[in-house]
Amino acid sequence: xxxxxxxxxILGGTGAEGSGLGFRWAxxxxxxxxxxxxxxxxxxxxxxxxxxxxxxxxxGMDNLSAAKEAQIVIVTVPYSAQKPTISDVAxxxxxxxxxxxxxxxxxxxxxxxxxxxxxxxxxxIQHMLGAGVKVVSAFQNVSAHxxxxxxxxxxxxxxxxxxxxxxxxxxxxxxxxxGLRGIHAGPLCNSVVAEALTSVLISINQRYKIPGAGIRITxxxxxx
Amino acid sequence: xxxxxxxxxILGGTGAEGSGLGFRWAxxxxxxxxxxxxxxxxxxxxxxxxxxxxxxxxxGMDNLSAAKEAQIVIVTVPYSAQKPTISDVAxxxxxxxxxxxxxxxxxxxxxxxxxxxxxxxxxxIQHMLGAGVKVVSAFQNVSAHxxxxxxxxxxxxxxxxxxxxxxxxxxxxxxxxxGLRGIHAGPLCNSVVAEALTSVLISINQRYKIPGAGIRITxxxxxx
Numbered sequence: 001x002x003x004x005x006x007x008x009x010i011l012g013g014t015g016a017e018g019s020g021l022g023f024r025w026a027x028x029x030x031x032x033x034x035x036x037x038x039x040x041x042x043x044x045x046x047x048x049x050x051x052x053x054x055x056x057x058x059x060g061m062d063n064l065s066a067a068k069e070a071q072i073v074i075v076t077v078p079y080s081a082q083k084p085t086i087s088d089v090a091x092x093x094x095x096x097x098x099x100x101x102x103x104x105x106x107x108x109x110x111x112x113x114x115x116x117x118x119x120x121x122x123x124x125i126q127h128m129l130g131a132g133v134k135v136v137s138a139f140q141n142v143s144a145h146x147x148x149x150x151x152x153x154x155x156x157x158x159x160x161x162x163x164x165x166x167x168x169x170x171x172x173x174x175x176x177x178x179g180l181r182g183i184h185a186g187p188l189c190n191s192v193v194a195e196a197l198t199s200v201l202i203s204i205n206q207r208y209k210i211p212g213a214g215i216r217i218t219x220x221x222x223x224x
Numbered sequence: 225x226x227x228x229x230x231x232x233x234i235l236g237g238t239g240a241e242g243s244g245l246g247f248r249w250a251x252x253x254x255x256x257x258x259x260x261x262x263x264x265x266x267x268x269x270x271x272x273x274x275x276x277x278x279x280x281x282x283x284g285m286d287n288l289s290a291a292k293e294a295q296i297v298i299v300t301v302p303y304s305a306q307k308p309t310i311s312d313v314a315x316x317x318x319x320x321x322x323x324x325x326x327x328x329x330x331x332x333x334x335x336x337x338x339x340x341x342x343x344x345x346x347x348x349i350q351h352m353l354g355a356g357v358k359v360v361s362a363f364q365n366v367s368a369h370x371x372x373x374x375x376x377x378x379x380x381x382x383x384x385x386x387x388x389x390x391x392x393x394x395x396x397x398x399x400x401x402x403g404l405r406g407i408h409a410g411p412l413c414n415s416v417v418a419e420a421l422t423s424v425l426i427s428i429n430q431r432y433k434i435p436g437a438g439i440r441i442t443x444x445x446x447x448x
Contacts, residue, residue, distance in 0.1 A: 111410055218379040
């Protein structure tokens, strides 16, 4: 990474997860663009974040314009919108990192793991985009619940899976920049864990009546 | 559970994971039988544990005899031995709880998630045994590394998945009895997470040069 922080486009950036992460990244100094199918909705979402931030740090654009302006493109859309959203911006992704946050939940039973037949949802995206785009899987397990409350430390590790290790390292920096802890989780196929884990965390939230279960990896150096 | 602790049979009980768990359960007061294809090997494994325990608490038998004597049968064999081992003892399982610890690793790339086509490995077992056996998935993510060192707290939560909730609760007690923390992870299909997570933990062990990464669920009541 250079001294200048990369510009982040968050597609589906008006949803709870996307706007929550965008809020934290903007607060950490990253240039953030919220993307949405509608430029107007994206601008409204950006205005809300800027109000919370007390400064005009976030912009809003349609998804394609957002992807064009960014060095790193983050996708936080529902599973059903994953392929069409990424397909629409594919022309703007060459040579960039695409961070896929998609969780393949199948409503209504979102507390049951129901992975796609091909394994992980993100591998289908890497296959669709080809090797010119560095696809990295991350952030699926971060509950949106407390992201916009800066007084609240979000207690969750981020499993970062991807076939290109330098790209993984950049995404780990993105996690660390907002007080999460990014961890190398191996090749892209290992995304299965993060994609499936969200259903288990939802199941735990329901059974134990808590708002946002997360995970920590134990046994790492420097850990209590 | 009654006041008398149930007898546990650990099939594949001479391996690192099975004997480590058996050691901890015996130390916690459970009657433990190690099972193996060879009764002699099982008896040797039991003798080793009894030496460590300083008391004759553990017995060794062939897998079928062990399963017959136990109320709860725990399977800790390599993936390739899972179906034949369980098939061999199926006649002794009716009305019992079968705890499947199997991780569907595919050597040599055990740090890559390579789940069976049907999803989780444990669902195939439930299907094979039918509804008369309560199949519960647990303990896949507990590193064997420190199990036989009682001075070492094993820092790992145990995701417990199963379709029968009372059986899950009994397995959660088994985890809690040895200082782990059992957590309801939802229906049996959610076992995918624990089965796949082991490859991610192996990948983390390799990259961060640590002996036994584990997981903690965050956000639960009573947690720091």
